[in-house]
Amino acid sequence: MNTWEELKAACMDCRKCGLCETRTNLVFGTGNEKAEVLFIGEGPGENEDLQGEPFVGRGGQLLDKFLDAVDLDRKKNIYIANMVKCRPPKNRDPLPEEQDACIGWLREQVRLMHPKIIVCLGRISAQKLIDEDFKVTKQHGEFFEKKGVIMMGTFHPAALLRNPRQKPEAFEDFLKLQEKIKEVCSNTY
Numbered sequence: 001m002n003t004w005e006e007l008k009a010a011c012m013d014c015r016k017c018g019l020c021e022t023r024t025n026l027v028f029g030t031g032n033e034k035a036e037v038l039f040i041g042e043g044p045g046e047n048e049d050l051q052g053e054p055f056v057g058r059g060g061q062l063l064d065k066f067l068d069a070v071d072l073d074r075k076k077n078i079y080i081a082n083m084v085k086c087r088p089p090k091n092r093d094p095l096p097e098e099q100d101a102c103i104g105w106l107r108e109q110v111r112l113m114h115p116k117i118i119v120c121l122g123r124i125s126a127q128k129l130i131d132e133d134f135k136v137t138k139q140h141g142e143f144f145e146k147k148g149v150i151m152m153g154t155f156h157p158a159a160l161l162r163n164p165r166q167k168p169e170a171f172e173d174f175l176k177l178q179e180k181i182k183e184v185c186s187n188t189y
């Protein structure tokens with residue numbers, strides 16, 4: 001697939017795993033596919049499944065606040081996707097086989113976007129994309145480089161809603177991200 005539209009059209013018909021049976025909408029992602037910064041969550045929840053957009057519930061509102069504080073905007077200068085594109089029933093963690101079935105779509109998104117920075121929101125994407133032993137509480141806000149892409153893991157917005165005491169640490173991560181963007185990106189700000 002050579003264009004974003006071709007990739008999206010193929011992905012929207014995906015039946016690579018059982019999650020296709022229970023989805024209302026596949027959530028391909030949202031934002032500017034020419035952005036230099038890509039955020040990757042876990043998988044759609046109920047609201048996302050109903051609306052076909054990532055992070056539209058309470059967690060999404062919190063994410064938007066953090067983004068706004070560092071001049072990032074999901075409609076303008078970033079792209080947001082998930083590890084799996086269809087909602088796991090009852091919001092359970094996506095199974096390893098579901099992640100493996102889905103990751104090819106994300107790899108294609110990364111290939112076409114070639115982002116400079118990938119931010120993993122939460123354990124599921126950080127363990128799949130940065131390090132299988134990634135510990136969010138210990139390693140959040142650290143930058144890693146993989147295949148020429150700068151990667152960082154931070155708290156999942158839903159985890160911050162459950163544990164608001166971690167919000168200041170998460171905010172620090174966004175400030176570090178802002179500095180890193182200023183250092184390596186030319187079209188974001």
Ligand code: URA
Nearest residue numbers: 041042043045054055
């Ligand atoms: N949680 C996620 O990880 N992704 C979403 O899109 C919504 C909630």
